[in-house]
Amino acid sequence: MAENAWILGIHMTKFGKRPTDDVVDLASEAALGALKDAGVGMKDIQVLAAGNLRGGGGLAQALQKQIGQTGIPAFNVANACATGATALRVAIMAIKAGEADFGLAVGAEKLSGVGLLTGNTARAEGDEWTPAGRFGAVTGLDGRTGTETMPGVFAQVGMEYGHKYGGASFELFAKIAEKNHAHSTLNPLAAYQKRFTLDQIMNDVMIAYPNTRSMCSANCDGGAAAVVVSEAKLRTLSLEQQRRAIKVSASVLTSDPWQAACQVLPDINTLTKAAANQAYEQAGLGPSDLDLVELHDCFATAELVHYDNLGLCETGGAADFCNSGATWRDGTTPVNVSGGLESKGHPISATGIANIWEVCHHLRGEAGDRQIEGARAGLAHVIGLGSACGVHILEKSAA
């Protein structure tokens, strides 16, 4: 039987514009915060996994050089927007394999003012038509055979769901952003804490219909880190550490199984459904047992499909589920009470740990004004396009 893993300490930095901090500053702040929260030091950590996508690589060692060079194995991971969850998954695997009692996972990103993450530059055009690449293209295809921009790709993901099941109007997608922006007003670490009316959201700058600017994830700077511990080691720690520790009841990472349709439009559904099913099986819990869910709302159009993918509603029932109000913080299944990526912000490599931090905060009863009362179990989900999907189910300690 593999060893159980627990979150012993976890920390998220303030998300937003951090002009005087570089990636290593953000990672250090997150890591030192997580170590302090755990009540351990770098000398206790036996494995480190760190992720960053836009800083040039090698964050793990750069971080060690600032907060503690102890010679332990360091893994630099990259999995698009699932990078943080991948770092955590690596640390948890080391615990489960019995190779470490304490692991540290870190994600940090500088993303303020970056603009579109992909599709930022058009292909340079020469004097002749020269076929290049896997499509033998004689010109840049972005804007010619669809779009490479994320707002457009994820818009199509939501619209495809609407075509299949109906009910997915522009207004419905805007309602999702309305909820998440409302939720973030209670989150002091969110990049934005401003409530928007439905009218304001629908009349905001159109980025890629049906996603307006306030329906897109907020580019910002931020970091998040978690200290994980084996169950056997946890039992030797103080009662206070044991009381605040959060059980990792499921830790799953999936990639795309082959699907005909994913050859032309990324399929973020199949791998999320697979990850969710594996996670529920591992945890011995079902969607109805969850007190809160943090899911990957990189765009309002994406949140809708994940209600269905995570089994929060009946198959095809995401629009009705959304309209019922179930996903607001006072609903039956609070989703993204942090404000989500649309309002809390999305420093891509930090996101897959920051969502775990949010869930842990509620399970510990430490979430202040936005506390979901009596929360005992929660789920955190991320998607990195390409794709990678991380799902973690977390439970409050019984102690």
Added chain:
Amino acid sequence: MAEPVPMVDYLILDERPHLRATLCSDCGATYFDRRNACAHCGGTSFSHQDVPTQGTLISFSIVHHAAPGIPTPFVAGIVDCDGTAARGNIINTPPDPEHVTLGMKVRLATYSLGEKAGVEAIGYGFEPA
């Protein structure tokens, strides 16, 4: 003048321009890109299959912000061509949600990308049928 060149190698410019998928000989999976092997079954033997030029728009986005040099707005679409999904812009109709709707019937259409070194390049999109 030289023969026109297609925008992509899976666009076949014969009398009736059409898309051509790469078909796995073992399992029938279809692709549009150059293949090393089949991602479904691992097979390494491929043939080609013509894709129907008529289809149904199963998803779209009207893109207003793109890289500098890419004209906006444009409509990025996914078209179900009788079982084979293809990417393509929705063209020859205004790029707004009144004219572009889920489930609309579309057909392949070609257009000129212009001329370079005396050679014309031809692109494709889908227009309302």
